[in-house]
Amino acid sequence: MDCRILLCNTYHLGHRPGHERVKAAGGLHKMMNWNRSILTDSGGFQMVSLSKLMTVDENGVNFESPHTAEMMALPPEKSIEIQQALGADIMMQLDHVIHVLTTGDIVKEAMHRSIRWLDRCVQAHTRDDQAMFPILQGGLDLELRKECAEEMAKRAKVGIAIGGLSGGEEKDHFWKVVAACCAALPPHLPRYVMGVGFPVDLVICSLLGADMFDCVYPTRTARFGTxxxxxxxxxxxxxxxxxxxxxxxxxxxxxxxxxxxxxxxxxxxxxxxxxx
Ligand SMILES: [Zn+2]
Structure with a gap:
């Protein structure tokens, strides 16, 4: 497929073979002999999706390990530490992810917490050969999304992600949020819409101003024979x-x-x- 950038999974690599071992091997690029770009996620999403027990507090994401059943914590600093050891070209901040259809005060709280966690990620980020993308939150609320975009754009250096979408919301709502985020962001930052991969969404989101996407859709679809x-x-x-x-x-x-x-x-x- 001649793909130029590969998404590697922080949670799984942190578990096995372990980020220290990847670091000792010279980082992911050397370990895989892959000389194109690599992006790593924050690890938070898998914790939410794989863990039966998951809580979030100001310190970070707390989850029960699906392997050992012991309680573990992932603060923003730890996510960056693991991603720096993996050596990706683009790292993602740890954000407070809530389901896209969640309503009420928690949507605003998670958005503000994601900004505070971004500041902690910036502090923890010490390697200047790796970029880090903030992740916009704010659910389906266009005002919250705009506020988040303005705050995060001040802190973004290379690019910025639009997160918390593609979880079963109506297309009409999804496209409106992407449009509002793209309109609120400065033109020089590439926009990465996370978790999006259906062909029609790629076309529409590109027209709305998005530049990057990731999704299990192509590989999962192929694996099931389509x-x-x-x-x-x-x-x-x-x-x-x-x-x-x-x-x-x-x-x-x-x-x-x-x-x-x-x-x-x-x-x-x-x-x-x-x-x-
Ligand atoms: Zn072909």
């Missing part, structure tokens, strides 16, 4: 009709997959080559 094709949208290669179809996914495509594998071959290995 190819995204130029014409016709999605091709479900697990369907029986591809069992003896010896054409490539796209006859005109010059990519490695299309030049190497037939639909029948892919049909035969779905679910076998990768653990789901």
């Amino acid at each position: 190819a995204m094709v130029r014409r016709g949208g999605l091709m479900q290669l697990n369907q029986k009709r591809y069992k003896e179809d010896f054409l490539p996914i796209d006859e005109k495509c010059q990519c490695n997959t299309c030049r190497t594998y037939t639909r029948a071959y892919i049909h035969s290995v779905i679910g076998k080559v990768c653990a789901v």
Whole structure:
């Protein structure tokens, strides 16, 4: 896919092989022999999604380890320490993530706390060869988003992320928040909309002024046997009709997959080559 930037997962790498070990190996780039860019997340999101027990207080995110059941804390400083050891080109601040459909005072509190945590991340950030992106919060409230964008833009040096979206909100609300954030941000900072990957969202958000996206959608979709094709949208290669179809996914495509594998071959290995 000739991708230029790879997202690596701080939580999983911090657990195994462990950020100290990655650091000893010379950082993620050396460990993987990957000489293009790497972005790491803050680790907070996995704690929220993987942990049964999770609380947030001013100090940071507290969670029960899914591996040992012991209670652990991730303050903003620790997130930056791990990401600096991993050596990503772009690190993300630890933010207070709430579900996008949450309403009430907590939305405002989480937004203000994310700004305070950003200041702590800035303090903890000591390597000048790594960039750090703030993450805008504020739920679906356009005024809170604007306030957050103005505060965080003052602290952002290289780029800025729009977080807390893509969690089941209506498209209309989602696009309005992206539009409001992009309008409130200075033009020189690249805007990264987190967790977004459906083709239509990429097109609309690009038109609204967004520059970067990340999503499990392409890899998860492929893993479940669906190819995204130029014409016709999605091709479900697990369907029986591809069992003896010896054409490539796209006859005109010059990519490695299309030049190497037939639909029948892919049909035969779905679910076998990768653990789901
Ligand atoms: Zn192709």
